[in-house]
Amino acid sequence: MDAEPKPSTSKRAGRIKRGRNFPRVGRGMAIFVLLVPLVVSLFSWNAARQQAEDRRQETFDHLVAESEAALLNRTAAYLQTLKAGAGFIAGSIAVSRPEWRKFVDALGLATSLPGIKGIGVVDLVPASRLEPYAAEQRRLNPSFEIHPAAGGGEHLVVRYAEPEASNRGIVGFDIGSEDSWVEAALLARQTGAAALSDPVGVGAASEFMLLEPLFDPRLPIATQAERQAAALGWLFARFPADGYFGALTNDPGEMTALTVYQGDQPNAGELVYSSLDADRQGTAERRFTVTRQLAFMQKSFTLVWTSTPGFEASVASMLPELILAAGYLFTALFGALLMTFARQADMVRRQVRLKSQQLAAGERRYGDILAKMMDGMVTINERGLIESFNPAAERLFLYRAAEVVGKKASMLLPPPYRETLEGDFRDHKATGKAALIGSRRELEGLRKDGSLFPLELSISEVHHGERRFLCGFIRDITELKRMEQLKSDFVSMVSHELRTPLTSIRGSLGLIAGTQTGALSPRVGQLIDIALSNSERLILLLNDILDLDKVASGRMEFAYTIEDLGKQAEQAAIANRAYAERYRVELKPTQIASLKVRIDAARLMQVMSNLISNAVKHSPEGGTVEISVARANGRARLSVVDHGEGIPEEFRNRIFSRFAQSNTTLTRERGGTGLGLSIALQIVEQLGGGIDFSSSTGNGTTFWVDLPIADEAAAAARVPAPDRRPAVAGLALARVLYVADDGDFSRVLEAALSGSARLVTTTSLRDAEWLLQGEKFAVVVADMTRPGGLGERLINDPQPLLDAAEIPVLVLAAANGLPPLNQEIELVLVRSHVSVREIVRAIAKLIEPEAGESKWAS
Amino acid sequence: MGELKSVLCVDDDKDILEVARMTLEVVADFDVTTCSNGLAAIELAREINPDLILLDVMMPGIDGPMTLKRIQSDPKITSIPVVMITARVQHHEISKYFDIGAAGVIPKPFDPMTLHLELKAIWKDWQVPETI
Numbered sequence: 008m009d010a011e012p013k014p015s016t017s018k019r020a021g022r023i024k025r026g027r028n029f030p031r032v033g034r035g036m037a038i039f040v041l042l043v044p045l046v047v048s049l050f051s052w053n054a055a056r057q058q059a060e061d062r063r064q065e066t067f068d069h070l071v072a073e074s075e076a077a078l079l080n081r082t083a084a085y086l087q088t089l090k091a092g093a094g095f096i097a098g099s100i101a102v103s104r105p106e107w108r109k110f111v112d113a114l115g116l117a118t119s120l121p122g123i124k125g126i127g128v129v130d131l132v133p134a135s136r137l138e139p140y141a142a143e144q145r146r147l148n149p150s151f152e153i154h155p156a157a158g159g160g161e162h163l164v165v166r167y168a169e170p171e172a173s174n175r176g177i178v179g180f181d182i183g184s185e186d187s188w189v190e191a192a193l194l195a196r197q198t199g200a201a202a203l204s205d206p207v208g209v210g211a212a213s214e215f216m217l218l219e220p221l222f223d224p225r226l227p228i229a230t231q232a233e234r235q236a237a238a239l240g241w242l243f244a245r246f247p248a249d250g251y252f253g254a255l256t257n258d259p260g261e262m263t264a265l266t267v268y269q270g271d272q273p274n275a276g277e278l279v280y281s282s283l284d285a286d287r288q289g290t291a292e293r294r295f296t297v298t299r300q301l302a303f304m305q306k307s308f309t310l311v312w313t314s315t316p317g318f319e320a321s322v323a324s325m326l327p328e329l330i331l332a333a334g335y336l337f338t339a340l341f342g343a344l345l346m347t348f349a350r351q352a353d354m355v356r357r358q359v360r361l362k363s364q365q366l367a368a369g370e371r372r373y374g375d376i377l378a379k380m381m382d383g384m385v386t387i388n389e390r391g392l393i394e395s396f397n398p399a400a401e402r403l404f405l406y407r408a409a410e411v412v413g414k415k416a417s418m419l420l421p422p423p424y425r426e427t428l429e430g431d432f433r434d435h436k437a438t439g440k441a442a443l444i445g446s447r448r449e450l451e452g453l454r455k456d457g458s459l460f461p462l463e464l465s466i467s468e469v470h471h472g473e474r475r476f477l478c479g480f481i482r483d484i485t486e487l488k489r490m491e492q493l494k495s496d497f498v499s500m501v502s503h504e505l506r507t508p509l510t511s512i513r514g515s516l517g518l519i520a521g522t523q524t525g526a527l528s529p530r531v532g533q534l535i536d537i538a539l540s541n542s543e544r545l546i547l548l549l550n551d552i553l554d555l556d557k558v559a560s561g562r563m564e565f566a567y568t569i570e571d572l573g574k575q576a577e578q579a580a581i582a583n584r585a586y587a588e589r590y591r592v593e594l595k596p597t598q599i600a601s602l603k604v605r606i607d608a609a610r611l612m613q614v615m616s617n618l619i620s621n622a623v624k625h626s627p628e629g630g631t632v633e634i635s636v637a638r639a640n641g642r643a644r645l646s647v648v649d650h651g652e653g654i655p656e657e658f659r660n661r662i663f664s665r666f667a668q669s670n671t672t673l674t675r676e677r678g679g680t681g682l683g684l685s686i687a688l689q690i691v692e693q694l695g696g697g698i699d700f701s702s703s704t705g706n707g708t709t710f711w712v713d714l715p716i717a718d719e720a721a722a723a724a725r726v727p728a729p730d731r732r733p734a735v736a737g738l739a740l741a742r743v744l745y746v747a748d749d750g751d752f753s754r755v756l757e758a759a760l761s762g763s764a765r766l767v768t769t770t771s772l773r774d775a776e777w778l779l780q781g782e783k784f785a786v787v788v789a790d791m792t793r794p795g796g797l798g799e800r801l802i803n804d805p806q807p808l809l810d811a812a813e814i815p816v817l818v819l820a821a822a823n824g825l826p827p828l829n830q831e832i833e834l835v836l837v838r839s840h841v842s843v844r845e846i847v848r849a850i851a852k853l854i855e856p857e858a859g860e861s862k863w864a865s
Numbered sequence: 866m867g868e869l870k871s872v873l874c875v876d877d878d879k880d881i882l883e884v885a886r887m888t889l890e891v892v893a894d895f896d897v898t899t900c901s902n903g904l905a906a907i908e909l910a911r912e913i914n915p916d917l918i919l920l921d922v923m924m925p926g927i928d929g930p931m932t933l934k935r936i937q938s939d940p941k942i943t944s945i946p947v948v949m950i951t952a953r954v955q956h957h958e959i960s961k962y963f964d965i966g967a968a969g970v971i972p973k974p975f976d977p978m979t980l981h982l983e984l985k986a987i988w989k990d991w992q993v994p995e996t997i
Contacts, residue, residue, distance in 0.1 A: 502952070503923070504952075506954075506973045507878055511878065511883075512974075513975075514975065517978055557955070564957075763964075843990060844963070
């Protein structure tokens with residue numbers, strides 16, 4: 008069958024081409040394949056025909072042999088009959104006619120020898136004894152008469168011939184008048200054996216005479232002369248040719264036809280007998296012919312057997328034709344089948360070609376996209392090996408695809424990231440999950456030449472059938488980083504450059520407003536106030552722009568501490584009270600719950616101040632702004648409520664955008680930068696919280712900040728997620744726990760320690776204990792400046808410290824309240840006697856006793 | 866130790882210098898000397914030995930931090946507290962000045978009415994004995 012190539016999913020052009028060439032081979036093949044059954048069926052047909060012919064020939068030969076045997080049998084029977092007659096006669100030469108009749112009757116000629124027409128006795132009568140012989144015979148048979156009258160020395164006279172009915176005319180016949188009979192009779196006498204005469208008469212009516220010589224038994228008959236002397240007469244049998252040659256076998260179907268010629272050749276002139284009709288003799292060209300020369304009774308014959316249509320019909324075999332027909336049929340069916348297959352194959356081939364083209368087109372399109380993609384794309388298998396590497400990736404990393412395909416993907420990253428990525432691959436292989444999947448992160452890439460460049464990597468998981476692999480998109484963010492840096496530099500520069508002239512303006516105005524009020528007219532004083540407040544607004548704007556730049560670029564550092572949100576809110580209320588009073592707005596803390604949150608207090612204060620000042624700005628004179636802290640949806644919620652005009656509908660959806668300010672009279676009057684909420688949003692998100700608002704026109708606005716409650720946040724911090732790695736240098740800094748009653752000095756200390764250590768401030772013993780259990784601190788600073796305060800309680804009941812015995816404790820004491828010396832306390836400083844710098848130095852020494860002070864402020 | 870009385874103000878911006886001088890003279894009745902560059906500041910400091918130096922960070926020639934370093938390495942004036950005054954007010958920038966030994970940092974723009982209070986507080990912190 009057609010070796011149709013399997014529909015290949017390969018998209019290579021070469022395979023398609025091979026597929027296209029195939030039909031030619033297929034057609035030749037098909038023809039060959041069709042010829043085989045055809046030739047085989049023809050061959051089989053021929054063989055079968057040959058075999059049938061051979062079998063017919065065999066059958067025919069058999070029939071001929073039967074016929075021949077029958078003829079010989081018949082001849083032998085004739086001879087036997089004559090010999091029997093001769094014996095009968097020889098026993099009694101003077102056998103009487105009735106006796107002879109009786110004998111012939113006993114032979115039963117009609118049944119046993121149907122060909123014989125008559126059988127009789129011929130007497131040899133010398134001319135001299137002809138008369139007495141005739142008289143003698145007439146005495147016995149009155150109608151006996153010798154005829155025809157003939158001369159000559161000897162007369163051969165038929166004495167008897169039976170059966171009488173068919174032989175009446177021949178009794179008394181002198182056969183000497185019939186040359187062919189005489190010839191045969193004389194031959195018989197000469198040879199002493201039966202001889203057959205030539206046929207007398209024509210066609211079917213022609214008659215043979217078989218003559219058996221009779222000799223005087225008393226005389227010798229060894230020689231021809233003795234036989235002539237002893238000859239008495241002959242016994243004869245006469246039979247017609249068709250009686251002799253016809254109906255040789257019981258051949259009802261008339262399978263064979265027999266034609267008999269005298270002599271050794273089948274000469275038409277010597278035709279003796281033919282079973283065929285006269286008009287068909289010699290003309291019909293029969294299929295089977297057997298010719299035999301036979302000699303019997305001293306005569307030779309040529310016998311020609313031919314097959315008859317009957318024979319041909321009887322032995323005709325349908326087998327070869329059936330075979331041929333079956334062969335044709337098979338070939339035809341096979342051809343049809345081939346055509347069906349060919350058509351199907353063609354269809355499949357066309358489909359394959361179409362699909363291949365579509366696939367190739369898709370692949371090309373896909374390849375084009377990959378090739379023209381600006382971002383590098385690297386596919387990575389489950390073992391972390393690179394499978395593909397697009398041209399953009401080649402440009403980024405300076406590797407050719409061939410150089411990296413099959414190699415570890417992590418080779419594209421420098422060491423700190425390399426191990427991270429390999430760890431992620433292992434995680435992914437083991438669990439099917441990894442921190443890097445689906446995330447977008449900024450890393451550094453390692454080029455072939457060893458140089459590094461900043462990149463943004465996002466990895467997604469792709470499933471393709473059973474397989475899953477990772478697809479990494481790489482974007483070179485060198486330019487982005489440069490632009491960010493440029494922008495930050497610009498923002499910073501602008502901020503700085505504007506600050507210098509502002510310093511003079513604000514200083515001058517402040518000085519005038521602060522010292523010269525009496526010397527100014529009220530109008531000038533008012534103008535000075537306007538100038539002063541606007542210069543202050545400009546400063547706020549500069550601060551906000553700087554903050555926004557930092558928080559947006561992720562460069563704002565957060566110093567997390569566990570704080571009571573309620574307390575923070577109260578502090579914010581206090582800090583902003585002066586501002587509120589300026590607009591005759593009352594700040595009213597209501598419903599202040601005590602909820603622990605993990606925050607950067609300074610940043611949260613910035614957010615709260617922003618929300619409070621916004622609320623104040625939008626409150627009517629004499630109005631109130633309510634501040635509350637409560638648990639909401641499992642989080643700590645700080646709410647700031649005003650009863651102003653509400654946020655205009657059209658402004659609500661961009662309230663957190665930069666430079667968004669509602670165009671209301673109050674806002675214009677009271678100022679604002681339009682950046683506050685944008686910064687607040689970013690800070691709150693950094694703190695892991697959310698910010699939102701509700702507002703109804705005319706009824707005021709509520710802003711709220713939701714923050715995770717510290718228990719949960721701390722739990723998350725204590726079990727660090729696997730992807731949380733010390734990417735930020737600050738995280739690696741030593742931590743200093745500051746235990747004090749208020750956070751005022753902590754900010755001074757925090758600023759002084761900044762860059763060297765991280766200060767964590769707590770204002771509760773329980774928190775201190777909890778923090779010491781959960782996190783590792785290098786130093787604990789206990790502030791004992793307030794009598795009976797937190798620091799003192801910690802030193803007097805150092806249970807939390809016992810849990811962390813190896814941590815050195817520094818006590819900041821009041822001059823009149825030195826702590827009792829005990830093992831836990833490493834160092835005591837009197838706070839009023841030392842500078843912040845000294846405290847920082849002391850902390851540094853506790854953290855790193857051996858290290859020099861180079862790293863620290865000196 | 867007495868009171869903070871004399872301050873040397875150093876800034877390349879004459880307007881700021883004037884505002885600072887007026888502020889400290891008028892509001893706090895300090896003895897104020899001014900100059901507009903680092904080298905002059907060192908010279909003046911050696912000459913008048915002020916209680917405190919208010920030093921601008923960004924100046925042409927030798928800048929604030931470099932001036933500070935020279936002051937620290939000059940035995941005659943090394944004990945004078947130096948307060949940096951700067952328009953670079955971001956957190957890390959401020960802590961940097963503490964790192965190199967500034968006694969305090971005043972961000973620009975400053976409030977003229979409270980500047981002397983801040984300077985006094987810094988000066989007082991500077992005067993306490995280092996350790997017990």
